[in-house]
Amino acid sequence: MRTLYGGFDKVGATKTDFKNFKRDLNRYISELDVDMMIKWLLRKKNYMPNFSMEYITTEDGILRALFWADEDAKRKLSMFGDVVSFDATYQRNKYKMMFVPFTGVDNHNRNVTLGAAIIGNETAETYSWLLKVFREAFGRAPPVIVTDQDLAMKKAIEDTWTESRHKLCMWHIMDKLTVKSIYQIRDTWISAYYREKYMFGLMRTSSRSESENHFFRQFCNPECALVKFLGHFDSSIEAQRHEHKKNDHDTRNTNVDIWAVDFVLEDQAASIYTRTIFFDVQLEIQNGLHRCAIGKWEKMSDYLKFFVKDWDQPCTTFFEVMMREDEMTVYCTCKRFTQFGLLCSHVFCVLRMLDVREFPQLYILRHWTREAVPNSACGAILGMNERDNRYNEVNHIVREITYSTESVINKLVTNFDALCSFRDHVVNFFQTADEAVVNAPRKSRRERFAEITGNTQPSIVTVRVLVGTGYKGMGKPKRMKSKREIAISQNTFYSGLHSHLIKL
Numbered sequence: 151m152r153t154l155y156g157g158f159d160k161v162g163a164t165k166t167d168f169k170n171f172k173r174d175l176n177r178y179i180s181e182l183d184v185d186m187m188i189k190w191l192l193r194k195k196n197y198m199p200n201f202s203m204e205y206i207t208t209e210d211g212i213l214r215a216l217f218w219a220d221e222d223a224k225r226k227l228s229m230f231g232d233v234v235s236f237d238a239t240y241q242r243n244k245y246k247m248m249f250v251p252f253t254g255v256d257n258h259n260r261n262v263t264l265g266a267a268i269i270g271n272e273t274a275e276t277y278s279w280l281l282k283v284f285r286e287a288f289g290r291a292p293p294v295i296v297t298d299q300d301l302a303m304k305k306a307i308e309d310t311w312t313e314s315r316h317k318l319c320m321w322h323i324m325d326k327l328t329v330k331s332i333y334q335i336r337d338t339w340i341s342a343y344y345r346e347k348y349m350f351g352l353m354r355t356s357s358r359s360e361s362e363n364h365f366f367r368q369f370c371n372p373e374c375a376l377v378k379f380l381g382h383f384d385s386s387i388e389a390q391r392h393e394h395k396k397n398d399h400d401t402r403n404t405n406v407d408i409w410a411v412d413f414v415l416e417d418q419a420a421s422i423y424t425r426t427i428f429f430d431v432q433l434e435i436q437n438g439l440h441r442c443a444i445g446k447w448e449k450m451s452d453y454l455k456f457f458v459k460d461w462d463q464p465c466t467t468f469f470e471v472m473m474r475e476d477e478m479t480v481y482c483t484c485k486r487f488t489q490f491g492l493l494c495s496h497v498f499c500v501l502r503m504l505d506v507r508e509f510p511q512l513y514i515l516r517h518w519t520r521e522a523v524p525n526s527a528c529g530a531i532l533g534m535n536e537r538d539n540r541y542n543e544v545n546h547i548v549r550e551i552t553y554s555t556e557s558v559i560n561k562l563v564t565n566f567d568a569l570c571s572f573r574d575h576v577v578n579f580f581q582t583a584d585e586a587v588v589n590a591p592r593k594s595r596r597e598r599f600a601e602i603t604g605n606t607q608p609s610i611v612t613v614r615v616l617v618g619t620g621y622k623g624m625g626k627p628k629r630m631k632s633k634r635e636i637a638i639s640q641n642t643f644y645s646g647l648h649s650h651l652i653k654l
């Protein structure tokens with residue numbers, strides 16, 4: 151507020167006023183927390199296109215589990231949902247409920263959140279419900295699902311997503327289990343087993359899991375009320391999506407240095423892959439050209455077999471690259487392609503020797519390309535949805551206004567007087583705009599809290615949580631009194647004087 155208004159003296163409220171406001175806001179939230187969160191998400195479901203939200207309660211209205219995913223998450227799942235990880239390792243909140251995010255990897259090799267849930271217990275029944283609503287929301291289950299070693303989750307996946315393959319996350323295994331028990335469940339983690347499916351690096355785990363943990367811990371404060379949590383969750387997801395757009399923008403609008411000018415595949419890779427992925431491919435090409443050599447090669451019945459020495463690897467054996475030149479199919483025993491969906495230095499070494507001039511199309515996975523995400527539609531207008539009759543018309547006018555305002559500002563920015571005159575014109579229009587909307591009476595503080603928390607439709611509380619405890623900043627756990635109660639409890643002379651003072 152100080153920054154916004156240009157000094158403490160201009161804010162017009164004291165530090166105590168702010169503290170009291172925060173205390174009253176927290177009290178308001180604690181009365182209605184879960185119910186507000188549910189209603190907030192239900193409103194999104196009603197008004198936002200393609201928003202999914204499901205929840206279950208016990209017979210007495212205690213929340214058992216809640217799942218939600220928006221349109222953007224669904225679009226991302228259709229592109230990056232080959233391998234999805236989900237686990238409940240995050241801290242429980244003040245109601246002892248667990249936050250469960252679904253995470254994939256985007257075309258810039260960054261984590262992307264594909265949906266989220268809050269669950270009251272970690273039973274197979276709850277997980278089965280969660281997987282069922284996930285599939286209903288997204289229309290399919292991911293082909294590969296990566297989790298921690300939770301047995302209830304394992305059973306739920308086997309029962310509910312029969313078509314999916316379940317993998318354990320190495321990071322969680324190393325973190326939680328003893329060596330002996332890791333050995334007992336070896337069939338679900340040994341790396342050779344993983345290599346049968348594209349994993350897009352989702353298993354290359356400790357740094358990825360740590361960055362994911364860091365991302366979620368920003369808003370998984372155990373003291374945090376659910377409705378506040380949802381607010382923090384939304385802003386973090388917005389930041390994640392902004393980062394993705396920025397990476398897309400950097401890929402499209404920056405140039406890279408090509409190292410191997412005489413090897414055309416590197417230049418082609420620069421225009422195929424996103425920037426981050428290209429740097430990885432570039433390094434493999436560089437290693438293929440300078441750190442690998444073909445020891446010998448054999449002509450088999452219908453393919454060529456190359457024995458490639460790699461000085462970057464500690465092993466003394468050769469990697470074997472099998473290749474059919476007529477259909478441009480290639481396979482390397484290091485299995486980098488099956489593991490990450492990207493060709494290895496050994497294959498590039500062979501491609502160089504054979505003087506291949508076109509990047510092998512079969513080995514360009516859409517997942518890593520710059521075109522993986524089509525340009526999304528222009529941002530939706532607040533308070534309107536696509537089902538409104540005049541949606542397109544309104545969208546068109548909004549675009550016209552935005553475009554012409556920007557152009558006018560750009561033109562007038564060097565002409566101070568004209569710029570001021572335009573500002574006056576726009577500011578004057580505020581009054582016209584105010585008159586165009588219905589004049590509402592001044593809002594009470596409770597109504598303002600309702601607006602801040604998004605709880606704008608008054609109704610009786612229908613969903614609750616099991617435990618309700620006080621937390622920091624809430625003050626003493628007493629009920630907020632209405633204005634009427636306060637007036638009755640005080641004598642009329644004092645309250646009359648008080649309201650007179652307020653008017654003054």
Ligand SMILES: [Zn+2]
Binds near residue numbers: 495496
């Ligand atoms: Zn290889």
